[in-house]
Structures are given as structure tokens and as C-alpha cells.
Amino acid sequence: MRIAVSGKVRCAAAVVAAALSLTSLSACGGSSGPGDAATLEMWTFKQSHVAALRNAAEEFRKQTGISVRVEAYTPDDAYTTKVQSAAKTHDLPDVLETHSDGEDMSLGAAGIAADLRGLVPAAWSDRFEQAVRTSGTVTDQKLRESQPKDSKLHGVRKGQRFSVPFTTGTFGIVYANKRMLADAGVTRAPATWEEFLHALGRTHAEDPVRGGISLGLKVKATGLTWVLQPLAFAQLGKERYEALFGRDASRNFASPDGTRVLSMYDRLTPYWMPGTQSLTIDEADQAFAQGKSAFDVGGTFTLAFLRQNGVKADDVLAFGLPAPERGAVPHRALGPLALTGLTLTSTSAHPDNARKWMEFLSGQKVAARFAKDSADLPATALGAEGVKVLGPTLGSMIDSFDGAPGDTYDPSLNDFRPPGYDQDPVGEVLADLTPLRKSTPAATGQDMRKLIDSYWAESK
Amino acid sequence: MAGSRSAAPGAAAGRVPSGCQGPLGRPAPGGGPASAAGRAARAGRRREALTGYAFTAPAVLLFCVMGLYTVGYGLTLSFAQWNGFTPHWTWVGLDNYADVLWRDPRYAPRVHHAALNTLWVMIGVPLLTVAAAFPLAVLLNRAGRMQAVLRSVYFLPYVTSGVAVFFAWTYILQPDGAVNALLGQLGLGSLRQPQGWLGNPDTALPTMIVVSAWGAVPVAMLLYLTGLQGIDRSLLEAAQLDGAGWWRSTASVVWPLVRPITSIVVLLNLRDSLQGFQTFLVMTDGGPGDHTNVLGLEAYRLAFLKELAPTLGLASALGWLLFAAALILALVNLRALRSTT
Numbered sequence: 001m002r003i004a005v006s007g008k009v010r011c012a013a014a015v016v017a018a019a020l021s022l023t024s025l026s027a028c029g030g031s032s033g034p035g036d037a038a039t040l041e042m043w044t045f046k047q048s049h050v051a052a053l054r055n056a057a058e059e060f061r062k063q064t065g066i067s068v069r070v071e072a073y074t075p076d077d078a079y080t081t082k083v084q085s086a087a088k089t090h091d092l093p094d095v096l097e098t099h100s101d102g103e104d105m106s107l108g109a110a111g112i113a114a115d116l117r118g119l120v121p122a123a124w125s126d127r128f129e130q131a132v133r134t135s136g137t138v139t140d141q142k143l144r145e146s147q148p149k150d151s152k153l154h155g156v157r158k159g160q161r162f163s164v165p166f167t168t169g170t171f172g173i174v175y176a177n178k179r180m181l182a183d184a185g186v187t188r189a190p191a192t193w194e195e196f197l198h199a200l201g202r203t204h205a206e207d208p209v210r211g212g213i214s215l216g217l218k219v220k221a222t223g224l225t226w227v228l229q230p231l232a233f234a235q236l237g238k239e240r241y242e243a244l245f246g247r248d249a250s251r252n253f254a255s256p257d258g259t260r261v262l263s264m265y266d267r268l269t270p271y272w273m274p275g276t277q278s279l280t281i282d283e284a285d286q287a288f289a290q291g292k293s294a295f296d297v298g299g300t301f302t303l304a305f306l307r308q309n310g311v312k313a314d315d316v317l318a319f320g321l322p323a324p325e326r327g328a329v330p331h332r333a334l335g336p337l338a339l340t341g342l343t344l345t346s347t348s349a350h351p352d353n354a355r356k357w358m359e360f361l362s363g364q365k366v367a368a369r370f371a372k373d374s375a376d377l378p379a380t381a382l383g384a385e386g387v388k389v390l391g392p393t394l395g396s397m398i399d400s401f402d403g404a405p406g407d408t409y410d411p412s413l414n415d416f417r418p419p420g421y422d423q424d425p426v427g428e429v430l431a432d433l434t435p436l437r438k439s440t441p442a443a444t445g446q447d448m449r450k451l452i453d454s455y456w457a458e459s460k
Numbered sequence: 461m462a463g464s465r466s467a468a469p470g471a472a473a474g475r476v477p478s479g480c481q482g483p484l485g486r487p488a489p490g491g492g493p494a495s496a497a498g499r500a501a502r503a504g505r506r507r508e509a510l511t512g513y514a515f516t517a518p519a520v521l522l523f524c525v526m527g528l529y530t531v532g533y534g535l536t537l538s539f540a541q542w543n544g545f546t547p548h549w550t551w552v553g554l555d556n557y558a559d560v561l562w563r564d565p566r567y568a569p570r571v572h573h574a575a576l577n578t579l580w581v582m583i584g585v586p587l588l589t590v591a592a593a594f595p596l597a598v599l600l601n602r603a604g605r606m607q608a609v610l611r612s613v614y615f616l617p618y619v620t621s622g623v624a625v626f627f628a629w630t631y632i633l634q635p636d637g638a639v640n641a642l643l644g645q646l647g648l649g650s651l652r653q654p655q656g657w658l659g660n661p662d663t664a665l666p667t668m669i670v671v672s673a674w675g676a677v678p679v680a681m682l683l684y685l686t687g688l689q690g691i692d693r694s695l696l697e698a699a700q701l702d703g704a705g706w707w708r709s710t711a712s713v714v715w716p717l718v719r720p721i722t723s724i725v726v727l728l729n730l731r732d733s734l735q736g737f738q739t740f741l742v743m744t745d746g747g748p749g750d751h752t753n754v755l756g757l758e759a760y761r762l763a764f765l766k767e768l769a770p771t772l773g774l775a776s777a778l779g780w781l782l783f784a785a786a787l788i789l790a791l792v793n794l795r796a797l798r799s800t801t
Contacts, residue, residue, distance in 0.1 A: 081764050087545065106768040110545035152769035155546060218747050274635040275656035277748040422766075425570065431749040436661050438749070454565030 040068045040354055041093035045079035046340070047072045048304035049097065049167075052373035053361075059369075060360050066353050068095075075280055076219075087112045087347075094348040095358060098163055100135045100338035101412060105142060106152040107343060108162030114344040116161040119355060127362050128165050128379045135338035135379070136163030141415045148419045148459060163341030164358055165379030169300030170334040171411055172230040172321040173397055180211065180294040181317065189319040192330070193231065193264065196322045200271045203294035214273040214293035216281030217435065221427035225411065226297050227268070227321060228430065232261040233409040234323030234332035242416035247456050254449035262433060262441035264324065272435040285309070297321070300397045301339060304375040313375065313393040320400030333403020335410040338379055418455035426451055538776035543768045550770070556777035567762075567774060573750060574758045578734060581669055581754060586729040588673035589680050590722055596677065597684030598710060611685070618678035626742040629671050633657040658744055661751040668752050672739055676732065680725040687718040720797060727793040731786050755782055 042057075044050065050072045057068035071093070073079045080103075086092045092112065098104040107113035116136070125133050138146075138153075138160045146153035156162075174196070176189070181199065184206040190196035203211035216222055233241040236257055243251035244258055252258060273293040276284055281298070282305065288296035289309035296302070307313060323332040342358045344351060360366060367380035368389045375394065382389055390398070401408075414421070426448055433444040538556055540549035555563075560571045596614060603610055617625065632638045633656055640652040653660050657667040691714065699709045737756030740746065746753035746761075755778065763775035 077765055080767070084544065084764065084768070103767060110543055110768045111547075112545060149550065150541065150770055152543070152767050154770070218745055220747070274654050275659040278630070278634070278656055278659040278744070420566075420769075422566070425566075425750075428747075428750045431747070432661075435655075436748055436751075438661055458564060458566055 038066050040066060040095065040350060040357055042068055042070050042095040042097070042357070043079070043083070043093045044070065044072050044097035045074055045076050046097065046301070046304075046376075047074050048301075048308050048376065049370075049374050052370045052376075055373055056361060056366055056370055057357075059366065060357060063360075064353075064356065066357070068357055069093075075282060083107070083112070087345075090347060092345040092347050094345060094350060094354040096343045096345060097166060097340050098343045100132075100163060100165060100341040101142070104136050104163035104341050104343050105138065105146075105156060108138075108160060109146065109153050109155045111346055113162040114346040114348065114351065116164065116344060116355075117159055120161060120164055124359050124362060125164070127364065127367075127381065129168055129336070129381050131336050132165040132168050132338035132379050135165040136341050136343075137161045141413075144415065145419055151420060163343040164362065165338035165340075166342045166361065167301065167338070167340045167376050168336050168379045169339050169377045169397070170320075170336050170401065171226045171299040172297070172334050172409075173299050173302065173400065174319055174321055175288060175296045175298060175302060175306065176317040176319075177288070177291065177294050178315055178317055180207070180291075183207075184211070184294070189317050190322050192322050193234075193324040193327075197267055197271075200268075200295060204271050207294070209274065210292055211294045212271045212273040212276075213268065213295040213297065214276050214279070214284040214287045215297040216279050216284035217277040217431060218280050218283075220424040220431070222281065222297075223265075223434070224423055224427045224430050226299070228261065228265045229411070230321050230332065230334060230409045231265060231324070234329045235261050235264060235327040237328030238406065240328070245417045245421075245452055247453065249449065252449050253445040253452065255445070258445040258449070259441045262430075262444055265430075266434050266441055269434040269437060277431060277435050299339070300377050300394070303393060303397075307375045313391055316393065318393050318397050320397070329407050331403065331407055333408040334400045335403075335408040335412075336377075336401045337410070337412040341379075418452065419459040421452070421455045534776050535780065537773055538780050540773045541770045542772050543770040544772050545768065546770070549773075552773065556773045557781070560774055560778050560781070570750070570753070571755070571758060571778065574753045574755045577665060577751075577753060578755045580665060581672065582730055582733040584666070584669035585672045585676060585733045586726045588669065589676045589729050590725055592673065593677045593680035593725065594684050594715075594718070594722070597681045597688055598714070600681070600685055601688045611682070614681055615678045617675055622675075622738060623742055625675075626671070626739055630658065630743050633667060635659065658752075659748055661748055664744060664748060664752050668740060668744065671743070672733065672736075673729075675739070676729050679728070683721050683725060684718060687721040688714065691717055723793055723797045727790060730789050730793075734786055734789070735782050 042053065044053065050070055053068075053070045057070055061067050073082045076099075083092070083096060087110075096107070096113075098107060098113075104113060108115065128135075138156045138158050140158065142153060142156065143158045145151060146156045148154065176186075176199075180203050181187070184199070184202040186199045186202055190199050200211075200213060205211070215226065229241075232244060235241075236244070240251065240257055244253050244255075244261070246252050249255065253262070273284075273287060276287075276293075279287065284293075285296060285298060285302055285305050286309055287293055289306050289311045296306075298305075303313060303316075303318065306316065320334045323330050342361065344354050344358065348354050361370070362380050364380055364382060367378035368382050370376075371378050371382065371389055371394075375391075377390070377394060377398070429444060429447045429451060432438040432447075433441060439447070537549075539551060539553055541552050541556075542549045558564075560567050562568050600607055600610055600614070634640075635654055635656040637656065639657060643649060643652045653663055658664050695713055695717075696709055699713050704712065735756050737754055737760055740752055740754050740757045741760065744752040746757050759775045759778040759782065762771045762778065
């Protein structure tokens with residue numbers, strides 16, 4: 001069928017079509033404009049930080065006239081891809097909350113994060129807790145990690161700084177439902193690994209479905225980094241623990257040491273909450289909040305999320321993952337590290353204002369208010385007022401930081417592992433041991449050794 | 461199609477314009493007014509062709525930029541090491557292909573394992589889809605007045621938002637989800653999965669195959685339905701006159717006649733199973749452990765979830781290997797289609 005169309009209409013249609021094609025092409029480029037100097041944008045991957053950050057932003061606006069728009073993108077993987085795609089389309093915000101000493105540096109190596117070297121004076125950095133004061137800075141260890149061409153840090157230079165610390169804390173904090181503990185006759189926090197297993201046995205016997213332990217094992221490395229590693233450190237001591245990741249077959253995961261710590265970890269198998277292997281970290285925490293498990297493994301940051309999901313801090317007991325009674329370090333402490341940092345993006349149109357906002361967040365009063373609003377530990381030293389501000393539950397977690405240097409498990413240390421080491425595949429192998437029951441401790445040790453050896457072999 | 465033929469300038473040039481025809485359809489004698497009319501008609505066709513080109517220009521330009529450019533870019537990237545942001549690529553030749561196929565112990569074993577899982581998906585999804593879609597289409601074809609309603613109902617999985625549906629599936633398949641509850645209600649408690657259908661490494665992949673097939677059945681069913689409605693009824697009547705019952709007619713007359721559609725359904729599902737990963741990303745992220753890791757998911761992980769490590773080239777190489785496999789499958793299918801039609 002033909003439709004009669006006049007010449008003028010044809011001509012107009014052709015012009016419109018050509019214009020459309022040009023429009024579609026021009027849309028492929030594009031970048032964000034300079035924006036409004038009085039408005040900043042910040043992204044975070046922690047939903048539990050949003051309200052506290054917005055409160056701080058309101059205070060910042062009153063003091064400086066600069067507004068800060070805070071947006072959250074969760075979970076972590078979604079945040080990662082969001083940041084990468086925004087960097088490609090020049091739509092990055094001014095400030096990012098990043099994972100300290102990892103994500104911040106890979107963003108720096110990629111040119112997405114601005115170098116803050118020389119821009120964080122002592123008056124600013126001295127506000128932070130001593131242990132995390134230089135977080136975000138390229139140290140000798142990070143420089144070594146960056147040497148292989150296929151390292152995600154490749155290209156960074158010593159002394160560069162890609163974030164300032166924002167929150168601190170540690171992994172391997174266990175939360176227990178006080179009511180379930182009482183129902184099972186458990187009256188205090190377990191002091192040793194054996195007591196912990198005993199308490200788990202009691203709650204599990206009381207309620208075989210809801211009396212177990214939850215952990216977001218869908219995120220591959222949580223079992224490895226939050227439970228096995230601090231447990232192995234306490235059982236073997238620092239030097240033998242680090243040797244597990246080495247090339248010496250008589251001391252690495254394939255050795256009797258490896259089999260022993262894997263067997264100890266395997267003792268959790270009967271007590272996992274059904275289906276915990278299919279849950280993300282947030283989903284596992286939600287399950288605990290809903291009373292589907294008696295124990296939940298997380299970090300200091302987990303309390304904020306639990307609170308957001310309706311759990312009262314007084315209803316939970318929090319303690320560091322206990323050490324084995326007869327281990328090499330029976331009083332092992334869990335070393336605090338900077339968990340998240342504030343990163344200035346290299347494309348920020350208002351870097352001076354963005355830095356003002358970052359510095360404002362590190363102020364003692366602002367950090368104390370943030371801690372109270374978010375139930376998370378700020379990197380800023382809160383001084384004598386700290387414990388009062390943080391409350392007894394967060395305070396008890398801080399107790400787990402106290403230990404002699406040799407007795408403190410420091411999760412940020414990585415120089416004993418092969419360059420390019422990726423913890424996720426190792427976590428997948430470990431999952432076959434527990435909770436999946438597809439392997440034995442000895443066979444899992446062999447598989448982990450094989451995988452870690454492949455990283456050693458490829459480290460150039 | 462008539463429209464496209466009339467708009468083609470080449471086709472118009474070889475024919476006598478209809479305005480020049482005599483009363484019996486022959487060319488009119490003489491040249492004066494007729495040739496003027498012919499020129500006018502040719503000019504009209506040229507304008508029409510130009511209009512057609514202008515309307516297709518946006519699509520062609522978009523294809524050149526978004527299609528050809530990205531394809532070329534992706535192919536080039538597969539010979540380089542890059543994280544997506546650093547200013548320079550490091551050329552590595554065919555190393556990326558060798559690394560994912562056999563050489564690098566960090567990547568090759570994972571790719572092999574993912575390839576095995578993908579193979580199971582490629583076998584299971586097309587088989588299940590055909591096994592469910594064809595009988596459904598046959599039943600629907602006999603449904604009479606309810607056909608439109610039922611067709612919409614069966615098509616629902618396809619039009620419902622993918623991510624939301626797959627999240628719903630994960631809840632349904634959890635230890636305390638609807639599937640286990642239903643089995644309990646039906647007295648089939650021994651079939652329940654205490655760790656959830658996605659939490660048990662022995663059931664996770666088969667469950668994912670079933671969910672993937674569930675999403676593929678609507679389109680396959682519609683294709684079969686179209687094919688069934690195109691079958692000459694006299695063929696079925698002849699079979700019935702020869703004494704063939706419903707089962708025999710369906711198996712010996714209908715099924716062979718819709719074989720080309722089966723080939724298309726199988727091909728589409730093979731391709732989706734080979735390259736698709738969204739369902740796996742949302743529902744299992746390759747877990748538990750790595751028991752549901754598939755090649756598409758591994759490529760996605762290498763591209764975007766390596767914390768800016770320079771593995772984009774590896775992801776691209778894996779993507780091109782998947783493309784090559786899809787191409788071979790398409791050629792094999794085409795060949796099979798030709799030999800049976």
C-alpha cells in the first residue's frame with residue numbers, strides 16, 4: 001500500500017531523520033558539565049551510612065553553604081560496576097566511599113581517584129586513630145603488590161594517597177541472639193573456640209532449624225577471611241599461619257598444619273543455618289535479624305545493618321571470633337583496620353569543596369554524631385567520650401582489638417601471599433569442605449595449595 | 461515486502477514505469493508526453509528512495525557506531541591487556557586465548573569447569589524447552605475459545621521483568637521456600653532440599669536448567685503454535701482416514717512438519733545457554749562454591765568484577781571463543797535444517 005506524501009513532507013521527514021541520527025551519535029559522547037559549585041555529590045555502598053551522612057551533610061550546609069547529595073548503591077558488586085560505568089561516561093560524583101587499601105588504590109591506579117598526596121596535612125590526619133592514620137597511602141608493601149603487570153594496582157607510585165580513612169573496625173565479629181542463648185542455657189559470651197562450638201551445639205539442639213550460624217557465603221571469601229584466617233592465626237601463630245599461603249609444601253595448606261586448621265573450621269558444618277551458602281552478606285544478616293539463626297558472623301560494621309533491620313543493640317551479644325584453647329595464640333586480638341575511606345574523584349569539578357567535606361567528616365564531633373547515627377566505628381579518634389558515644393555493644397567489639405602486637409591478627413597484611421592472589425577462588429574451594437560437604441580437610445588443603453601455587457607460578 | 465521492492469532504485473530502473481503502459485499493459489507508442497511522464501515517475505522514485513535512505517540512516521549509523529565499532533573494538537581488545545581505564549593497552553597477541561584455554565592455571569581450570577557446566581545447560585535447556593513447549597502448543601491449538609487467554613497466561617514468564625522474576629525464584633527455592641513447602645504438603649517430604657534447591661551443589665545446576673527452560677518455553681510455544689496453525693488440515697484428515705489416532709497423527713504427521721521450528725527453537729536456546737548468564741548472576745552468582753559457574757558469567761566476572769585488574773582482554777577473548785562456538789552451532793543447525801526441509 002502506498003501513502004501519498006507531498007515533497008515538502010518528505011523533505012521535512014528526511015531532515016528530521018538526519019537530525020535524529022546526529023542526535024543519537026552525539027549522545028554517545030557527552031560528559032558532565034562543571035555543575036554547581038555549591039553542590040557536591042557523594043556515593044556510598046553502605047545503606048546504613050546514608051542517614052548519618054545526610055545528617056552530617058545538613059550540618060555541613062549550615063556551616064559552609066555547600067550542599068552534599070548522598071546516594072547509596074548496593075550491594076558491593078553493583079557499586080563497583082556503577083562506579084566503573086560512571087567513570088566511563090564521566091558521571092562520577094565528587095566523593096566516593098571506598099574499601100580502604102584495596103578498591104581506593106585500584107581506582108587510583110586507573111586514574112579514577114585523585115592523588116591526595118600533600119593535601120592531607122598533619123592537622124587533618126592526626127585526627128584519625130593511630131592504627132589507620134596512613135590508610136589509603138601507597139606503602140612499600142602496596143608498591144610491591146603493584147609490580148606485576150597484571151596487578152590491579154599496577155602503575156601506582158610510593159607515597160601517593162587515594163583515600164582518607166572514614167570507618168574502622170575488623171572482621172570476624174560474632175553476633176549472638178541473647179534470647180536464643182538464654183533459651184539454650186548459654187549465659188555468657190564464649191571465651192574459646194571450643195566454648196563457641198559448645199554454645200552453637202546447645203542452641204542448635206534447642207532449635208535445629210533456627211539455632212545455627214549464618215554467614216553470607218554467596219560472597220565467596222567470607223568463610224575464608226572472616227572465620228578460617230583468624231582461627232588459623234590463633235591456632236598456629238603468625239609465622240606458621242603465614243606459611244599456609246607459602247610455597248613450602250611441608251607448611252602450606254597441604255601440610256598437617258593446613259589439615260588441622262581446616263578440620264577445626266569444618267567443625268562448624270553441622271551448625272550452619274540451612275541455605276546460608278546461597279545468601280549474600282546482607283541476606284545472612286537479615287536472616288539473623290529475623291531470628292532464623294542464633295549466631296551471625298560479620299564485622300564491626302554489621303551492627304549498623306542489624307539495627308537498620310530492627311535489631312536492638314541490647315538484644316545481641318557481640319564478641320570477636322574466639323581463639324582455640326590450646327592454640328599458639330590463645331588470647332588473639334583482632335586488629336582494627338580502616339574498612340572504608342573517602343576518595344576524591346579525579347573528575348570532581350570542585351575538588352577544594354570536596355576536600356572540605358571530607359575533612360569535615362573527620363572532625364571529632366561530626367564523627368561522634370556519625371557513630372551514633374550509623375552504629376559504626378569512625379576512623380576518627382573519639383577520645384574519652386568514645387565509649388559513651390558508641391554504647392556497650394560497639395564498645396565490647398572494641399575490646400576485641402586489644403592485644404599484644406604479636407598476638408594481633410591483622411587482616412590488612414598481605415605481603416606473605418603471592419602477588420595477584422585472588423581470595424574468591426580460594427573461598428570457592430573452601431566452600432566445598434563446609435558447608436557443602438563435597439570434600440575432606442586433607443583434600444581441600446591440597447586443592448587450596450594447588451590454587452595458591454598457581455598464583456606463585458604466575459607472579460612475574 | 462512490496463513496499464521495499466518498490467523503493468529499491470535498482471528494481472525500478474529495469475522496469476517500464478506503470479504510467480507509460482498502454483491499455484493492454486504494453487508500452488505506449490511514441491516518446492513525447494510518455495517520456496516526460498516517465499521522467500517524472502523516475503524523479504518520484506528517486507525522491508522516494510532518498511526518503512527511504514534518510515529514514516534508515518539513523519539505524520545504519522547507529523549500527524556502524526554501536527555495532528561495527530564495538531565489535532572491532534572488542535576483537536582488538538582480545539589481543540591486549542587492559543583494565544578499561546589506563547591510557548595504554550599492552551599488546552599480548554594470542555596470549556589471552558591461550559591463557560583462558562589452557563595455559564594460565566589461574567584461569568584455564570575455571571574456564572574448563574564453567575565450560576562443562578555450560579555444556580550441561582546447553583543440553584538440558586533446549587531439551588526441556590522442546591519437551592514442554594511442543595505439547596503445550598499442541599494442547600493450546602485444540603483449546604478453542606480459551607486459546608487467547610491461555611496463550612497470554614503461558615506467555616507471562618517472557619514478558620515479566622527478568623530480574624524480578626529470578627529474585628522471586630530464589631525465594632521460592634530457599635529452604636523455607638514454596639517448593640519445599642509444596643513438597644511437604646503433597647507428602648513428598650523426602651524430596652525436600654534442606655539446604656534449598658540452589659544451596660545443594662547436586663541440585664543447583666539442574667534447578668538452574670529448569671528455571672532457564674521455564675523462561676524459554678513461552679517463545680518456543682508461540683513458534684510451535686504458529687507452525688501448528690499453518691499445517692494443512694487435509695493432511696491430518698487424510699491420516700485420520702487412514703486410521704491414525706491423535707497420538708499417531710501428532711507423532712508421525714505434526715511433529716515431522718514442525719521440525720524446522722524445532723531446529724529454530726533448539727538453535728535459539730543453544731545460543732542463549734551458551735552466552736546467557738543473567739539468570740545465573742542474579743540467582744547463584746556461580747555458587748554454591750563454583751558449582752553453577754558458566755562461561756558467560758566467567759566472562760562477565762573477568763570483565764567487571766576483578767577490581768580493575770587488567771583482565772578485560774581475557775574477558776574479550778573468552779567472549780570471542782563463545783561467539784565462535786555459537787557460529788559453529790548456527791552453521792551446523794543450518795545444515796541440519798537444509799537436510800530436513
